[in-house]
Amino acid sequence: MRLSLSDINKIGKAEIKINGLTVIAGTNDSGKSTVGKMLFSIIKALTNSKDSSKSIDDTINTKVKALYRNLIAFDRLYHTSIKKDIFGRTLSPNIAKLIKSQDKEVFEILGRISAAMEEAEIKPLHKAVVNNLISELLDLMRESGTHEGMLKRELQAILKAEFMNSVCTYDTDRSTIVFSDESGNKELSVHLSDNNITEVKGGDGCFFDDVTLIESPLYLHIIDVLSSARTFNEDEREVFASLRPLVNYHIKDFAKKLESFKYSIVNSQIHNDDIENINSITGGCFSFDEDSKNILWIKDNKKFQVVNVASGIKSFGVMQMLKGIDSINERKILIWDEPENHLHPEWQIKLAALLVEQASKGIPILVTSHSPYFIQAIRYFSNKMKMEKFVNYYMADEQENGTCIMNDYTEDLNKIFFKLAQPMNSIINIGL
Known part of the structure; x- marks a missing residue:
């Protein structure tokens, strides 16, 4: 699959291949997250409008x-x-x-x-x-009855809810989104102006069954609040505004999936190798407790409230839970925004190994990162698992006008490492 963006938010131009495992590198405020959020929005719109x-x-x-x-x-x-x-x-x-x-x-x-x-x-x-x-x-x-008309309406609503009605790059007359297979035979093209979709073509084929975007595993201990929150385009026509908190579309989607873990048969009856592998890293697992009616962390037969569990454990916990409810498979893409956050370098490496292993099993994954530790780990395990041909690396390069171009550095990863490690290199010799 290929996602092409032009004048979308911070991104001037991007052409991203979804070919197994895709890594988007860059500094803060460089448009990395925009790629993931746009891919999420496109897939959600396509799947929601399938019927x-x-x-x-x-x-x-x-x-x-x-x-x-x-x-x-x-x-x-x-x-x-x-x-x-x-x-x-x-x-x-x-x-x-x-x-x-x-x-x-x-x-x-x-x-x-x-x-x-x-x-x-x-x-x-x-x-x-x-x-x-x-x-x-x-x-x-x-x-009614027009596929492109319904897709246009669905995508407009999702973009509004996901980007808070701020999609297009400032001072641009026309923004474009193209999502296609490798041959270009099945292509969805979208044109926007002033944050509104002006034209939708194609999109008859649905490439995936679902998508999950993980922004932060810390949402795990407030999933009840987030799953009942509203998105930007919900309830806007109500006479009396709701007092529910306002969240992005992907956050509510993520929370609802984690909440469904409580009722999952998989949660209590099935333990596959992937879940056992995840649990072996942290030494415990998340499980629904019938007595308290809450999701708890279980370790050595002891139960802990989620709010008291370390942030790093939550990172592996959300993977365990999403795998447990079958929200991640070869037809359901995973997008993870800076998964290295809250993790010690040792666990960054273990999470990288886990993600490469999942990609090797056919699960499409896109991650953003600003950690040279994490990206080097992706590189190492991709080589070890013979996945290097199916991993693509991109980096956001800033332009004079404030936008960024997503360049393909798959064949020259040293440029990514040099840019991400430069701040540390500038201070490492102080006092020597």
């Missing part, structure tokens, strides 16, 4: 429910009767079915709602909420 009809139905139902709840709330707030006049006393409107069937009656119903809102003495802000929902429902009616 276009279901996605359309779910989206229409969500919008209709939001419209219905808002009308009820406004009737109470302004002492009007718009909902009752248009829908009577029914508990739920049949407008969703009309939209899905592209029935002309839907235009009459939505028109009556717009007219009633215009005549009522309601704040412009609240009128805009309803009018925008009506406009979106009409768009859905026109786009």
Whole structure:
């Protein structure tokens, strides 16, 4: 697979091959994370829209429910009767079915709602909420049955939730995303302007079944909070804003997967070689405790609360849990942002060995890193496991305009090591 980006956030240009294990190196604020977040967003949009009809139905139902709840709330707030006049006393409107069937009656119903809102003495802000929902429902009616139209809507929502509506590079007129197989026969191309998607072509083929992005294993001890959090595009049409915390799309996705570990059959009944290998490194394992109804760290038959477990152990713990619920396999790509964080160099090396081993079993992996220890370990174990042909290394090189170019340094890793080790080299001889 190949991901090409142009004028996306900090990235001026990037062409990244997903060919087993992909390493993105660079300093802080160089756009490394953007590559992973964009790959995550693309795969999520493709998988979510695989069943276009279901996605359309779910989206229409969500919008209709939001419209219905808002009308009820406004009737109470302004002492009007718009909902009752248009829908009577029914508990739920049949407008969703009309939209899905592209029935002309839907235009009459939505028109009556717009007219009633215009005549009522309601704040412009609240009128805009309803009018925008009506406009979106009409768009859905026109786009239903169109794969590219649904994919465009899905990807726009995910990009908004993942990048907090800040996708394009500043002062650029046009940004592009291309995701394709090696031959280029199955290609998805996306054009954006001012953070909005203007065109989507292709994307009929779905390359992966799922994707997981690990930003920090420290989220492990607050998964209950994060799994119930909201993303940037959730609940934005609600009259009364939710008090739930706001998180990126990948964080909520990650938390929900870890939370599902509690109910996994694999968790209690299956122990494969990969999980046993992970547990042997840390000397223990994470498990769901039926008595406390919590995920606990178990070592030497002793139970520990997750919050009291070392950060490094959590790094291997999330791998154990994701493997346990089958969220990582040859059809489910793993993206890990700076996995060396919180790890002593010895465990950086062990984690690198684990990731190379997983890649050798066919699991697609992309990692970002600014650790020469970690990258050298990837290089060593790739050679040892005869995986060097399937590992690609890139580094973010800054440009004068503030953007970065992702250059391929697979054949010249010394340039990566020189750049990452330069700060240490500049102080290592002090006092000698």
